[in-house]
Structures are given as structure tokens and as C-alpha cells.
Amino acid sequence: MLAPIGADERYSPFGRVLPMLAYDAGHPPPARPVDGPGTDLVRAGLDEVTTALEARSGARASTLRWSRQLLAWLLAYPGEDxxxxxxxxxxxxxxxxxxxAAxxxxxxxxxxxxxxxCGLLIQARLLRPSxxxxxxxxxxxxxxxxxxANDPHEFARLRExxxxxxxxxxxxxxxxxxxVRVMIRTGxxxxxxxxxDLLGYADLVKASGRHRREHLAWELMVELGPFAGEPPTLRSAWTAKSSSRQYTAHALIGRYDLPPHPVVDLLTDYLTEIRPRLDYGTWTHVARSLGVVFWRTILEINPGQQDLRLTAEVAAQWRERLMTTTQGLPxxxxxxxLINVRAFYRDVSQWALADPARWARWAAPCPIRRIDVQTLRKAKRQRTARMQERTRTLTPLLPQLVETAARRRDWSGRLLTAALATPHGEPVTVDGVTYVRHDPPKPGRWNRDRIWLRDPDGGLLDATRLEADGFWAWALIETxxxxxxxIEEVLELTQLSLRHHTPATTGTLVPLLHITPSKADRERLIPMSPELVQVLLAVQRRARGDADAIPLAVRYxxxxxxxxxxxxxxxxxRVGARQEVLSAHYxxxxxxxxxxxxxxxxxxxxxxxxxxxxxxxxxxxxxGAGLPLHIAAALLGHLDLDTTRGYTAVFPDEVITRHQQFITHRRTLRDAAEYRDVTADEWAEFEKHFQLRRVALGDCFRPYGSPCVHEHACVRCPQLRLDPAQIPLLDSIExxxxxxxxxxxxxxxLGEVAALRETLYHIGRKRDQLGAPTTRRQTPG
Incomplete structure (x- = not known):
């Protein structure tokens, strides 16, 4: 009789131990359904099982012989089945x-x-390994x-x-x-x-160190019907049952391992009370401030603290500890x-007046001094200065980034197109660099549907991923x-976010971008420039692909x-078979x-x-181009003009000019009520600027609020963006x-000749912008 094999051997295909799967291997399989397949053979004898396998499976004689040898070997071990x-x-x-060992x-x-x-025995439902x-x-x-052999009709439906x-x-x-693994194990x-069932298997796979590959299986079962009542994706189902879900106040405080204490119950009640007015991210930050940063530290300083009334010594020690992290860093x-703790004390004191039976016993002096709060203003000014300094640093670098993104998008697209038209082992030349098309050595189901190239140094390039990364980098930067x-608002954009408006006065279509409520719960419509329209149309075409409509995706x-x-x-x-919204990490x-x-x-x-x-x-x-600050705040979705003002980084040589323009404009047009919402007339004037951009040869890109310095001589103006459809009109003018x-x-x-030659020169420049052919090219003079 073969001795039992060692119970401690639990290896993965990568040679790593799988401790998280040990409990599954060491326990008997779950109870078999009464009407489950293979039930009639579980307790049958060796001859009956062999005969049934030969009749049912249609397996080769050698496979049947090996299955019988294994069953004979298993007969030597104790057990009822x-x-x-x-x-x-x-x-x-x-x-x-x-x-x-066998x-x-x-x-x-x-x-x-x-x-x-053994595979034949598993197929016959005699064995259900871990x-x-x-x-x-x-x-x-x-x-x-x-x-x-098991549910062939259901699997046929699934494949359709x-x-x-x-x-x-x-x-x-x-x-x-x-x-199949879940069916084998559960019977x-x-x-x-x-x-x-599938979630349990997926959790075990994740614990083993492997990448999760059950996403498509989950979505297929939802579409097939058995998981019809479940969330549409595995990610959403796993989130609903894991630590990545929204916690209640009691569960959130329980994560901090605080000892049982009346103040802990108070914190739970307080968090429950303020939950409706805060988004979840802010709420969890408040919970951490009160539970970990405040109360846990107080108990470390004074384990006998029974209420919120802190002595001056305890409050001073807490403020000192708060200044540094547990790693000793500022x-x-x-x-x-500080603000979260101060708000906690002040809320409890105010609620004590309205409901003394519940809150009065906890009212106490706040350990946050006035001078502690006053330093916040200095910290805000320093943060604003850092933001503006970074903006001034990045402004001259933006054109280089935009140009690189466009160039990488074009290069990666041409590289993938050339690789798709080239067979395995053949050279692919793009921009003077020669690559070699390389297909995976294992065809069929092991091919990940990617296009690979070998670069001149012998390394492998994923042309499919390069093209995708190049496109999305360009699209994100431009948008x-x-x-x-x-960024969260951009990732939430859908096909329904692209709107348009046609004013009755002009009949000109104005494209608008609908931003759904996000951080400030304030939706807004942003007029789109032609560049933004082109980018979003390209994104829309890519998201739709070969389908008739954009596939649905669930965003986390x-x-x-x-x-x-x-x-x-x-x-x-597209990630595998599913459509996924771009992640913040990507x-x-x-x-x-x-x-x-x-x-x-x-x-x-x-x-x-x-x-x-x-x-x-x-x-x-x-x-900087003259857009009023309160209109900019409306476009950005800011509730406070100070927030918008902190975003603007005015360069030193423009400070005096912009300030004088602001004072003059305010004295002539506005009263003392500076902080107000945009009026209907101001919005009408703002929209009218874009409506007047349309001219005979194309579109005028003169900044808002600026005069026409070329006195409407549009063919000479660098702000004119020529419409390709107006080339015949340009030919007529020429x-x-x-x-x-x-x-x-x-x-x-002769003066008229010089002026007309100047016009010809600008006509030629307009043709160069579109790459249009020209028969003559005149220069000034």
C-alpha cells in the first residue's frame, strides 16, 4: 500500500508555498447535492465504476485502465466513499x-x-479535489x-x-x-x-499569489442567468463583500482597535450624526482624526482619561505629538x-443646547487654542505659494509635453499598423528604425491577442500596449x-456628456461638455473649443470600436x-473581455x-x-487672457472665489497691469457686491463671443474680451483658423x-502693390497650415 503523501507540501506553479489554500485542502469537500452528477457512482464498487466509466465517457482504453489502477490504489485506504x-x-x-509517488x-x-x-475520475464526478x-x-x-460530459447544453448557451x-x-x-473548477469542487x-461559490474560489486564487482571471466567468454567469441577482462585475461583487466597501460608523471605529470606552461610543454617535453632510472620503478622514490621531493618542498619554475634559498638560502633549508622524516626520x-477635533468639540457643545439629555455630559472646553487655528492661514498661504510656483514652472514646459504626446500617439499608431500587416519574423521599419515581428511561441488560447516586436537591441516591445498608452496619454492631456x-470628472464622462446648444438669435451650434456632480456636487456645462471637440470625438470613436454603440462599463x-x-x-x-474605465493609477x-x-x-x-x-x-x-474670475470659478465648479484665485499663477511682470485692469473694470462696471453669481447678461455676452467667431474663411480664435487688432482683415490675421471647406473661397481671393x-x-x-503682396504672403501661410497645395508663393515686398 502506498504511504500517505506528506501533508505539508503545498506548492504553486511558481514554486511558492500556498498557506492560504491549506484550509481548503485539509477539509472534506462540501456536501454533494442529492441529484448531483456522479451520485450513483460515489459508493459503487470498483467493477461497477469501471463499467460505468467505459459506457459513459467514451475514453480510450488506456485512460480507462489508468483510472481503474488509481481506483484500485484508493481501495487500500479507509473511507466510506x-x-x-x-x-x-x-x-x-x-x-x-x-x-x-504513485x-x-x-x-x-x-x-x-x-x-x-485522475482527470477521468474527476470528469465522472467521483472525486472532488481541493x-x-x-x-x-x-x-x-x-x-x-x-x-x-457535464451540462453540455448550458455550456453551449454560454458560448453563444x-x-x-x-x-x-x-x-x-x-x-x-x-x-469547471468550481463545479468540480462543489459538485x-x-x-x-x-x-x-465563485467569490470563494476567486479569493483563494488571489491568496495564492496569482492574477485574478475570473472576471469574464462572473460576467458570463450574470448574462447567462444563474447570477442574475448579483452585481454586474466581479470587482463590484468583491468590493461589496470586502474591506473596499463603505463602512458604518460602528464598523469604521471598530477597525481602529480602540478599547471599550464611553468616549468611543460617543465618537460612533457623532460620526453617525454628521454622515449625511459629508462625502465618504471626508467622513473617513474625520473618523481617523478623531479615533486614531486624537483619542488613541490621548489614551496613550493618559490611560485613565474618562471624558473629553482634558487637562492643560494632556492637551499640550497631544498637540506636540500631533506635529510629527509615528516615523518622526513632520x-x-x-x-x-486640528480643524476636525475643534469641529467635534464645537458640534458637541452646540448640540448640548438642543438635546442636553444626549450631549450635555460630553460638553467640554476645546483643547485647540485660537493661536493654533490662526497658524492655518499661514499654512494656506504657503500652500498657495507652492501651487503657484509649480504652475509657473510647468507653464513653459506644457507645449513640449503636448507636442511629445501627439508625436508618441502618431508613432505608436503607425508602428502598430505596420506590425499588423507584417507576418512573423519579417522586418517592420518605422521612422528609420527596423523592428522584427514576433508572435508568441504558443499559439491558440495562450496568445494574448497582442502584437509583439523585437527592437534592434533584441528586446520585446508590446506594440498593442504602446499604441494604447500613446493614444490615452494624448487624449487625457488634451482633455x-x-x-x-x-480627473475624476473626466473619467466619469460618458457619451451623454457631449451636448450642444443652438441659440435662437444666431442659429449657430455651440458644443457643450456636461460635467456631472463630483467633488462639490455642482454640475456645470463647459463650452468646448474645436480642439476639445476633436479630441473627444476621437475618444468616442475609439471607445466604440467596431461596435454600433459604446460598450457599457462600471466605474469604481x-x-x-x-x-x-x-x-x-x-x-x-478593453481589458480582456470586459470594458473598464481608466484607473487613476493608469x-x-x-x-x-x-x-x-x-x-x-x-x-x-x-x-x-x-x-x-x-x-x-x-x-x-x-x-490671464481676460476671463473674469467669477466666470472662471463657474467653469471650474468652485464655490469660493478664493479657491479659483489660488489656482491662478500670475507672472511677476503682469501683476501691475492685471491689477490696474481689475481696479478700472471694477470701478466702471460693478458695485460693491463683488462676490456674486454670474448674471444672465454676462453669460449671454460670454456666449456671444463664441458665436461671433464664425467668419467666411473659418473660425476666429481671438481671446475673450480682446479687440480685433487687424480690423477684421481676417486673411492676414494669425487668429484665423482656416476651414478646409473654404479652400475654394481662398482660391477666389488669391x-x-x-x-x-x-x-x-x-x-x-506701388503702395497698393506692396499691401496686396502682403495679403498674398498671408494667404500662403494659411495654405501651409492646412498643407493645401499652392501654385504661387509671394513674400512681403
């Missing part, structure tokens, strides 16, 4: 060595025969043949789903393998599986914690700098810890890569743009100008 004998053998706890003991001639024979065993054992055909057809071969295989049929959010929106809000509804998000990409990654490619540096230090930098640059440019030059020469109007 085959599963108990399987566990008693120790094979379930040694997925990497049990087959070799071969060494003479059970099978070759170790691989034991795996093949997840750790299933994940660490390689089967050649089990995941293809198991669906053929549009989501399954859109997925790549590798994603399909991973989804089927996940469902259930496919329609009987529940969300908890605390950057020092004043934020952020032309809209001034927050890391601040609110919630998943939004399925919407046609614009800034979403946004930072592509922005850093673009800045690095542009070689942006401040002295010896590299510089990277953050998404919020573009919001400050947008504000500085708009206000022909007429040549005729007038000939007339002026004949009559010796």
Missing part, C-alpha cells in the same frame, strides 16, 4: 508530487498516466472534456453569448476553467452555482486634524488642459468606495511616461505632470488679389 479514500491517501495535499510505488507506469486517469490541488495540477484536456464571442481565446479558456451543475496634514475638469469610485451604474464611459478601454503611469519621453526637467530633477496641474494651467491661462496687383502695377500704385 472514493472522496474519503482520496483524502486519506494524502494525494490532495501534495498536488506536485503525488503522481510521481509511479514510484508501481501504481502506474508513468507519472503522467496518473494525472490523465482548489489548491486543481490549481497546481496541469491537465491537458480536462477543461475541454468536462463541459462535454455575445460577451463570450467578443473575448479573446485566452480569456475564454480562463473563464471555462474557473467555472454542482452549472445553473446551481451561486455568486458566493505631519503634513497637521491643521486638518484636461482644454476643459479644466478634475475609490473615494466613495462604490461602483456606479453601467454607462457608456468615454475614457474606458492615468498617472501614462502621464509620467510622456513627461519622461519629453525629457522635462527642472535643473537636474525630472518633472512629471499630475492631472490637477492641467486644471491650474487652464485657470491661469483663462484668467486670384482676385493677383488681378488687383496687375492693375496696380499698370497704374503705378
Amino acid at each position: 472514493w472522496e474519503q479514500r482520496w483524502l486519506a491517501s494524502g494525494a490532495d495535499k501534495a498536488p506536485r508530487s503525488w503522481a510521481a 509511479h514510484a510505488a508501481g501504481v502506474v507506469a508513468v507519472a503522467g498516466n496518473a494525472v490523465t486517469g 482548489y489548491s490541488w486543481l490549481l497546481n495540477t496541469h491537465f491537458a484536456v480536462l477543461f475541454d472534456r468536462f463541459p462535454q 453569448l455575445p460577451l463570450y464571442r467578443r473575448a479573446g481565446e485566452k480569456a475564454r479558456h480562463d473563464a471555462i476553467a474557473a467555472l 454542482k451543475r452549472l445553473p446551481q452555482l451561486t455568486g458566493d 505631519r503634513s496634514d497637521y491643521h486638518a486634524h 484636461l488642459r482644454h476643459s479644466g475638469a478634475r 469610485d475609490p473615494a466613495e468606495k462604490t461602483h456606479g451604474p453601467a454607462l457608456p464611459h468615454l475614457f474606458a478601454r 492615468v498617472r503611469t501614462v502621464l509620467i511616461a510622456t513627461a519622461d519621453a519629453a525629457g522635462l526637467r527642472d535643473g537636474d530633477a525630472p518633472i512629471a505632470f499630475t492631472p490637477h496641474d492641467f486644471r491650474r494651467l487652464f485657470t491661469t491661462e483663462a484668467v 486670384a482676385n488679389t493677383h488681378a488687383r496687383i496687375r492693375e496696380a502695377k499698370g497704374k503705378q500704385w
